[in-house]
Amino acid sequence: MRHTIFFWLHLLLPVFGILLFLCYYSVSPHKWESEVSGYITVLTTALPLIISIVCAQSISPEEGNHFLVFLGTAVKRRNSVLAKWFMVYCAGLMAISLAVGGFMAGYSLLLKRVRFDVRFCFTLILLMWLGSMGLYVLHIFLNLWKPRSISIGIGAVESVVSALMLTGLGDGIWQFFPCAYAGHWEGFYIRYYLEGSLPVTGEAVKVLLFINGTVTAGIVLAAMAGFHFYEGRRIHD
Numbered sequence: 001m002r003h004t005i006f007f008w009l010h011l012l013l014p015v016f017g018i019l020l021f022l023c024y025y026s027v028s029p030h031k032w033e034s035e036v037s038g039y040i041t042v043l044t045t046a047l048p049l050i051i052s053i054v055c056a057q058s059i060s061p062e063e064g065n066h067f068l069v070f071l072g073t074a075v076k077r078r079n080s081v082l083a084k085w086f087m088v089y090c091a092g093l094m095a096i097s098l099a100v101g102g103f104m105a106g107y108s109l110l111l112k113r114v115r116f117d118v119r120f121c122f123t124l125i126l127l128m129w130l131g132s133m134g135l136y137v138l139h140i141f142l143n144l145w146k147p148r149s150i151s152i153g154i155g156a157v158e159s160v161v162s163a164l165m166l167t168g169l170g171d172g173i174w175q176f177f178p179c180a181y182a183g184h185w186e187g188f189y190i191r192y193y194l195e196g197s198l199p200v201t202g203e204a205v206k207v208l209l210f211i212n213g214t215v216t217a218g219i220v221l222a223a224m225a226g227f228h229f230y231e232g233r234r235i236h237d
Helices: 005-027 030-063 068-072 077-111 118-131 135-144 148-165 178-195 204-228
Strands: none
Touching: 005 030, 005 077, 030 077, 030 118, 030 135, 030 148, 030 178, 077 118, 077 135, 077 204, 118 135, 118 178, 135 148, 135 178, 135 204, 148 178, 148 204
């Protein structure tokens, strides 16, 4: 992985996004609430596409040796895909931490608009990371079975769906779309942080968490079951 752009993606993409938004907000000031909410919304909307690209890069070295090392080195085959998911998912945590924490730090120190609570930043990072768990599993699975163009194309569609789910079109159905989890939970928390109330009741939150957890667990179990029959694939690109 050291000889690919995998780790550079996790560094350069967050830094580029931070600089872009800080430059924009420095010349087009709005209320800090709308600026922070706007940045987080764009970040969660772009996340599915970024995850698809990152997962494609993580599988790329395995394609170079036709998946022989990936399938033949572990005592149990599922350990290979679990190790790959763990590495990519932890790298995602670092990138999300940089994207959120770096923006908050730059917003406070460079633009000097407002100072953020550490707990506020930490919760945003955690919600975004946990909300993307199913997407990492899904796109690793897709890249193992199909060419990377399929995964990246689905990631682009997921980003569009994620944006649509934040509108009225997502009311009542967003909980069944894993690509919409991060954006909605971030929105709930930001509203709670600013106004002290949630747009849904406590009972509804429990139901939503149960559905989200069930869908994510279903994706993980389906991917593990499918990998049991995995024997590599032809390399077309």
